[in-house]
Amino acid sequence: MARRLRIRVDYHRCVGSSICVLTAPGVFALNDRGQSAVIDPAGDGVEKILEAAEGCPTLAITVEDEDSGERLFP
Amino acid sequence: MLVQDDLLAPEVVRDPYTYFARLRQLDPVHWNERWGGWLVTRYDDIVRAFRDPARLSSDRMAHFQQELSPHDRERLHVLIRYFSRWLVFTDPPYHTRVRMLVNKAFTPTSVERLRPRVRAIVSELQDHVAHRGHMEFIRDFAFHLPVIVISEYLGVPPQDREAVKEWSDETSRIFFIRADDPQRRERSQAGLVKLLEYFEPLIHARRRHPRDDLISALVQAEERGDLLSHDELLATCTVLLFAGHETTTNLLANGLLALLRHRDQWERLARDPSLAASATEELLRYDGPVKATFRWARVDAELGGRTVRAGDRMLLVLASANRDPERFPHPDRVDITRNPNPHVAFGHGIHVCLGAPMARLEGQEAFAALAQRFPGMRLATDELEYHPTIVSRALAELPLEW
Ligand code: SF4
Numbered sequence: 246m247a248r249r250l251r252i253r254v255d256y257h258r259c260v261g262s263s264i265c266v267l268t269a270p271g272v273f274a275l276n277d278r279g280q281s282a283v284i285d286p287a288g289d290g291v292e293k294i295l296e297a298a299e300g301c302p303t304l305a306i307t308v309e310d311e312d313s314g315e316r317l318f319p
Numbered sequence: 320m321l322v323q324d325d326l327l328a329p330e331v332v333r334d335p336y337t338y339f340a341r342l343r344q345l346d347p348v349h350w351n352e353r354w355g356g357w358l359v360t361r362y363d364d365i366v367r368a369f370r371d372p373a374r375l376s377s378d379r380m381a382h383f384q385q386e387l388s389p390h391d392r393e394r395l396h397v398l399i400r401y402f403s404r405w406l407v408f409t410d411p412p413y414h415t416r417v418r419m420l421v422n423k424a425f426t427p428t429s430v431e432r433l434r435p436r437v438r439a440i441v442s443e444l445q446d447h448v449a450h451r452g453h454m455e456f457i458r459d460f461a462f463h464l465p466v467i468v469i470s471e472y473l474g475v476p477p478q479d480r481e482a483v484k485e486w487s488d489e490t491s492r493i494f495f496i497r498a499d500d501p502q503r504r505e506r507s508q509a510g511l512v513k514l515l516e517y518f519e520p521l522i523h524a525r526r527r528h529p530r531d532d533l534i535s536a537l538v539q540a541e542e543r544g545d546l547l548s549h550d551e552l553l554a555t556c557t558v559l560l561f562a563g564h565e566t567t568t569n570l571l572a573n574g575l576l577a578l579l580r581h582r583d584q585w586e587r588l589a590r591d592p593s594l595a596a597s598a599t600e601e602l603l604r605y606d607g608p609v610k611a612t613f614r615w616a617r618v619d620a621e622l623g624g625r626t627v628r629a630g631d632r633m634l635l636v637l638a639s640a641n642r643d644p645e646r647f648p649h650p651d652r653v654d655i656t657r658n659p660n661p662h663v664a665f666g667h668g669i670h671v672c673l674g675a676p677m678a679r680l681e682g683q684e685a686f687a688a689l690a691q692r693f694p695g696m697r698l699a700t701d702e703l704e705y706h707p708t709i710v711s712r713a714l715a716e717l718p719l720e721w
Binding site for chain 1: 366367369370371415418419422423425426427428659661665666667668669671673675676
């Protein structure tokens, strides 16, 4: 079964660069305030999600394993 | 006239904050007749503008070309050709494609690996001046650190650093030097040509023998799916090198000056270097290296209650957003523990500075190390001068003693 992830965006940090949206468009979208929002935590595979989190210029995205609580990024 | 309209008046250059604070109160989206564009000074309006690339273009070269005669366009064709491929001056979809390609090299995680090396360079630079008891901070420190870091990262050998720095400075004339230098476009192009001639063989060498550096990584990105054309690759090498220089120098100098003028904050950082990260954010906010950036309206747009017409240019005044009391409590105070600190010193939105993680790293390492090593450091003079430019906040000199 696919890993269930908890993905969070810190709004104090997000600067609306769109990098995450372009990297994992199934998961992130810009909201009406121009910041990233998680639209579906299972919208892309874990690899794409981690790539998006790592690509974020401000480290605004954190990713955890929903079941084990393990921190996957950062 | 509400306020005086000369953005290069000595008092505005010396203290842009008082000037822009007045504008922010009186007329936050202000038409400046003399400059021929809108000055946007409120935090919320600026952030909104940054988040609207579909209506507000960054394509500086398109507008630059329109102002030139056919003869000048011909004479400056190299400058136009490469500047129009620089990420800062481009819009999607070009901007998106190249930015995604280059971004990986500049994420906080990839840049973090440089920390030990940055720390070592900072320490060496301090060793050079420690015995003297005085230095001119820009010439002796702030100028070197960014050049060494970006050169090493890109893969420019140490013996070429000085030359490359000089060409980069020439290239910058068109942006940072006062508009009344009649030769500035030609000199800028000449500097750029030198940089292009320099990178061309370096790119070929890395294509044959890749190393662990950024040029090799960019070359490989080019080869993998023909993602970066040769021109784009050259343009990207020049802009990365260029962008890493002067702005970081100014971040270091402005930041150190602010700390020395707020002695309690300096002492606090000296006692507790773990404040380096939040201190760097606060110094970026309080007196960052870039005062403003440009946008051009593609269509008629509403901003802060004003109608901006298609084709109008505007100046998004970062220096003003970062002191907006609506967003930052006690904005004119330096508080190195300020949190949250959503400043826009690096811009915001799709054009947010790609080099931000690297600039942050250099600032953190430099401020903390200087405070630790030279707790008694003070300004050697109160007569400080700034270069008269609209977009950058750049001290001419910063003499220090300890
Ligand atoms: S990459 Fe980071 S800063 Fe950019 S939109 Fe996504 S969360 Fe925000």
